[in-house]
Amino acid sequence: MSGYFKTALLMAVMTALFMTAGELIGGATGAVIALVIAAVMNVMTWWGSDRAVLSMTGARLVTEQSAPDFVRMVNRLADGAGLPRPAVYIIDSDQPNAFATGRDPANAAVAASTGLLQRLSAEEVAAVMAHELAHIKNRDTLIMTITATMAGAIGMLGNFAFFFGGNRDRPGGVLTSLLVMIFAPMAAAIVQMAISRSREYEADRIGAEICGQPMWLASALRKIDHFAKGIDNRQAEANPALAHMFIINPLHAHARDALFSTHPSTENRIRALMAMAGPQARPQQPPSPFADPPGRTNIPRVRR
Known part of the structure; x- marks a missing residue:
């Protein structure tokens, strides 16, 4: 299934869910209004999602002059x-x-935290960025941004149903509004989380192929998971809807394959990578083509 087809299918499913919620709240008029809102939101997401995400996380653009090692590696x-x-x-x-963002490979961006660049080895950083490039290659970035946008809009409809009571002229109007308020955001969340989890396994696989060493990524995931449980990510905490875009859940959630988890279990991901590496996988890997010169353990020389 091509990236464009998956994106179109997702947009259709989320738009249908959005229209259904609108119809239950406001009848035929509500469905039409919901369709118009969904269309506008999809267009805005297509053209401006990357800029919005980068702005919300406070990411700053770097070049070969300001972060030469990191940019050259990417x-x-x-x-x-x-x-x-x-x-x-x-x-x-x-x-x-x-994380990675952008509507297609020609209009994409990757972002890494200073903590990633300082706490992981050169090989591990290379594996993480390969994972993010895999998301770009699969066009996951657009899919997940659209999902997050539509899920938020459906949640907004639920709040609308709560405050305005929905279509009171139809039988059970108040009860219908209550059900929309509860179950519409839940249905959107299930779609969002299911897609997010499945894409991570695929990006792990392709990312390992890009960097050539599955165990580099396995080691990186273990370290990031450990630090993410003890170090706050203030940008993600302020915008929790973006949590699914990061390689590891940044919100101190327990990493397990629960229904509403934004990410698969880190241990499950590591096991899949170890299986990909095969029985010859060892803790010590061959020297990396992205490794730092002797005497250095971390990649970036970031000039402010």
Whole structure:
């Protein structure tokens, strides 16, 4: 299934859910209004999602002049994956984490936190950025941004039903509004979380292929998961709807395959990567083509 088809299918499903909630609240008029709102939101998400996400996280653009090692690493990985070179951003956050955004590979960006660049080895950072490039290659970035936007809008409809009582002229109007308020956001959340979890396994697999070493990514996931449980990510805490975009849940949630978890269990992801590496996987991997010069353990020289 192509990335464009998956995106169109997701937009259709979320729009249908949005219209159904609108119809239950306001009848045929409510459905039409919901359709118009959904169309406007989808267009705005298509053209402006990357800028909105980067702004909400406080990410700053870096270049080969301001962060030479990091930007060159991302460029080499993108070249090796046959992708256009994305814009590269850094988030000032001590919690190690990263995400990708953009409507397509030609209009994409990757962002890593200062904590990621300082706390992980060069090989681990390369594996994390390969994972994010895999999301770009699969067009997951657009899919997840649309899902988050529509899920938020459906939640807004639920609040509308609560405050305005919905279509009181139809039998059970108040009860219907109450059910919409409860179950519409829940249905949107289920779609959002299910898609988010499945995309992570696929991005892990493709990211491991891009960097060439599944165990680098396995090691990175274990470290990020450990630090994310103890270090606040103030940008994500302020905008929790963005949590699913990060490689590891930044909100101190327990990492397990629960229904409403934004990410799969980290241990499950590591096991999948170990299986991909095969029985020859060892804690010590061959030298990395992205490794730092002798005497250095971390990648970035970030100039402010």
